[in-house]
Amino acid sequence: xxxxxxxxxxxxxxxxxxxxxxxxxxxxxxxxxxxxxxxxxxxxxxxxxxxxxxxxxxxxxxxxxxxxxxxxxxxxxxxxxxxxxxxxxxxxxxxxxxxxxxxxxxxxxxxxxxxxxxxxxxxxxxxxxxxxxxxxxxxxxxxxxxxxxxxxxxxxxxxxxxxxxxxxxxxxxxxxxxxxxxxxxxxxxxxxxxxxxxxxxxxxxxxxxxxxxxxxxxxxxxxxxxxxxxxxxxxxxxxxxxxxxxxxxxxxxxxxxxxxxxxxxxxxxxxxxxxxxxxxxxxxxxxxxxxxxxxxxxxxxxxxxxx
Ligand SMILES: O=c1ccn([C@@H]2O[C@H](COP(=O)(O)O)[C@@H](O)[C@H]2O)c(=O)[nH]1
Numbered sequence: 001x002x003x004x005x006x007x008x009x010x011x012x013x014x015x016x017x018x019x020x021x022x023x024x025x026x027x028x029x030x031x032x033x034x035x036x037x038x039x040x041x042x043x044x045x046x047x048x049x050x051x052x053x054x055x056x057x058x059x060x061x062x063x064x065x066x067x068x069x070x071x072x073x074x075x076x077x078x079x080x081x082x083x084x085x086x087x088x089x090x091x092x093x094x095x096x097x098x099x100x101x102x103x104x105x106x107x108x109x110x111x112x113x114x115x116x117x118x119x120x121x122x123x124x125x126x127x128x129x130x131x132x133x134x135x136x137x138x139x140x141x142x143x144x145x146x147x148x149x150x151x152x153x154x155x156x157x158x159x160x161x162x163x164x165x166x167x168x169x170x171x172x173x174x175x176x177x178x179x180x181x182x183x184x185x186x187x188x189x190x191x192x193x194x195x196x197x198x199x200x201x202x203x204x205x206x207x208x209x210x211x212x213x214x215x216x217x218x219x220x221x222x223x224x225x226x227x228x229x230x231x232x233x234x235x236x237x238x239x240x241x242x243x244x245x246x247x248x249x250x251x252x253x254x255x256x257x258x259x260x261x262x263x264x265x266x267x268x269x270x271x272x273x274x275x276x277x278x279x280x281x282x283x284x285x286x287x288x289x290x291x292x293x294x295x296x297x298x299x300x301x302x303x304x305x306x307x
Contacts (some may be wrong), residue, residue, distance in 0.1 A: 001099070001137045001138060001157075001161050001162050001163045001205075001210060002163050002180045002204050002205035002208045002210045002212070002234060002239070003205045004099060004137070005066065005067060005137075005138075005163070005234065005262070006065035006205070006206075006207065006234075008067065008098075008257060009066050009259065009262065010097055010135075010259075011066075012064060012065065012066050013302065013307065014065055014148050014294075014298045014302075015126075015254070015259075015261060015262050015263060015292065015296070015301060015305075016065055016066070016067075016262065016263055016264075016265070016297055016298050016301060017065070017066070017067040017068060017069045017101060017138060017262050017263070017264045017265075018057070018061055018065050018067075018068050018069070018238070018264075018265065018266070018269045018290075018294060019068070019069045019070075019071060019103070019264050019265060019266025019267075019269070019270070020054055020057070020058075020068050020069065020070040020071070020074075020089060020266070021070075021074045021266040021267065021270065021271065022050045022053050022074050022075075022108045023052055023070040023074060023267075024046065024049070024052075026267070026270060026271040026274065027050065028053075028273070028283040028284070028286050029047050030283065030284060031049050031052050031053050031056075031286075032049045033071065034048070034049075034052070035049035035052060036049070039108065039304050041223065043078050043079055043080075043081040043082070044081050045213065046078045046081070046082070047078055047081035047082055047084060047085045047243065049082035050074075050075070050078070050082070050085050051089070053086060053270075053286075054085070054092075054102065054285035055087050056091060056213065056286065057160040057269075057270055057286075057287055058089075058092060058098070058111065058288045059096075059097060059235065059287060060287035060288060060290055060291040061269075061291055061294050062093070062096035062097070062098055064237045064291070064294055064295060064298065065098070065294055065298075066098065066099055066262075067098055067100070067101055067262065068089075068093050068098050068099075068100055068101070068185070069100075069101040069102075069103050069236075069264055069268065070086060070089055070100065070102060070103065070136075071103045071264070072086055072102060072103060072104045075089075079203050080254045086134070086170075087134055087135075088180045090102070090134060090135055090136055094135070099137050099138070100136045100137050100138070101136065101137065101138040101139075101140070101165065101236065102120050102134065102136030102138065102139045102140070103140050103143070104116075104120055104136075104139050104140060105140050105142050105167065106139060106140075106141055106142065107141050107142035107143060107144065107145050107149035107150070108145060108149055109145060109148055109149070110133075110148040110149070110151065110152060111149065113145070113149045113150070113151075113152040113153065114152035116152075116153075116157075117139075117152045117153045117155070117156040118133070118138075118156065119133045119134055120133070120134050120136050120139040120161055121135075121137075121138075121153070121156045121157065121160055121162040121164075122159065122162075123137055123160070123164065124157040137162055137163065138162065138163040138165055138212070139153070139162075139163060139165075140164070140165045140166075140167065140214060141153055141164045141165070141166050141167070141214070141235070142166075142262055143166050143167060143168075143192050143195065143196075147195075147199075148259060149222050150166065150195075150199055151165075153189070154199060154202055154203050157211070158202070158203055158210075161210075162210065163203075163210035163211065163212060163234075164210070164211055164212065165213060165214050165234075165236040166196050166199070166211065166212070166213055166214065167192075167210040167213075167214045167225035168189050168192045168194070168196060168213040168214060168215050168226060168230075169189040169191050169193075169214075169215045169216060169219055169222050169223075169226065170214065170216050170238075171216025171217060171218045171219070171238050171239030171243055171245070172216070172218075172243075175216065175219075180252055180298060181191075187222075189222060189226065190226070190229060192231075193213065193225075193226045193229040193233075194229055196211060196212075196213045196230045196233050197229060197232065198231040198235065199211045200212075200230065200232055200233050201232075207232075207257075208232055208234050208259070208260070209233055209234070211233060212233050212234035212235060212236055213226065213230055213233045213234075213235050213236070214235075214236045214237075214238065214255065215235050215236075216237070216238060216239040216243075216245070217237045217238065217239035217243070217245025217246075217249065217250055217263065218239040218243055218244060218245050220245075220249035220252060220253075221305045223235070223237070223249075223250070223252050223253045224252035224253075227252055227253055227254075227260070231255065231260075232252065233260075234259075234262065235253050235258060235260060235261040235262070236261075236262055236264060237250060237253050237261050237262065237263045237264060238264040239264075239267075240263045240264065240265050240268070240297070240301075241265040241267070241268030241269075241297070242265070242266070242267040242268050245263075247301045247303065247304035248304045249301040250263060250301065250304060250306060252306055254304070254305060256301075258305060258307065259303060263297075263301055265293075265297055268293060268297070269293045269297065270290055272286075272289040272290050272292065272293035273285070273289035273290070275293075277282060278292060278293060291294050
């Protein structure tokens with residue numbers, strides 16, 4: 001799957017992923033009103049509002065952006081109805097030929113990780129049949145449980161040509177509480193980076209590995225070190241925009257081939273219509289505002305990369 005992701009990034013000239021994190025407060029009033037008229041102020045109503053919101057954004061970006069990253073927590077909070085929309089969103093993005101990175105941050109003891117890997121990337125056996133549950137192309141994985149938690153994902157990635165992004169250095173302010181702790185003179189995130197490099201060898205695509213890493217845009221110096229520690233890992237870089245990450249800080253996340261990283265923005269794109277910069281679109285045209293914000297982000301990052 002990393003081959004498809006790289007191919008799409010090259011074709012669109014956009015090392016960018018749009019995060020589909022549909023918080024209710026960002027869903028325009030008119031979308032919520034229509035959904036509530038149909039289903040009432042219910043979990044079904046919320047799910048319908050999320051679906052209409054996502055669909056309009058996807059319709060406006062699918063031709064300029066290679067990938068989306070739905071954040072499962074934003075769907076899960078609405079229970080089963082939310083998860084149904086998560087799945088509907090994954091399927092719709094596939095119809096539009098987009099790569100889907102499920103931001104699910106799973107990982108557990110081996111047997112449980114196996115079930116998570118099957119749920120998000122694989123096929124589940126039901127009687128004599130093999131059925132496809134959520135069907136993302138990549139999933140984010142938490143490495144805290146070590147190889148037991150990662151190996152089942154690698155197995156499914158190899159069977160199904162899928163991929164994972166392992167949390168190495170996260171973008172949040174307190175990520176250093178554990179991740180920066182020194183062990184044998186090196187921060188924990190460097191040890192995890194070295195393991196990503198090792199795990200990645202078992203799951204190679206043509207140039208890059210199907211085992212990638214998550215490194216926050218908010219820690220560019222660490223990104224520079226980690227780029228060298230895991231040369232074959234694609235780096236998923238959250239933290240651009242709403243969390244303060246800037247394009248000029250991101251160049252060190254890329255390899256000399258101009259590839260190797262894909263930068264995420266969620267709120268900055270999907271809630272663009274609410275920003276002064278894009279106010280001219282108005283809430284009714286929130287999808288068009290998202291498209292413009294995505295185009296601006298692509299230009300910003302390519303500008304910093306000198307492309
Ligand atoms: O280190 C990490 C890992 C994941 N995330 C996720 O990315 C998006 C960021 O949203 P923005 O609105 O662009 O800030 C969100 O889904 C996070 O859960 C992260 O931010 N940092």
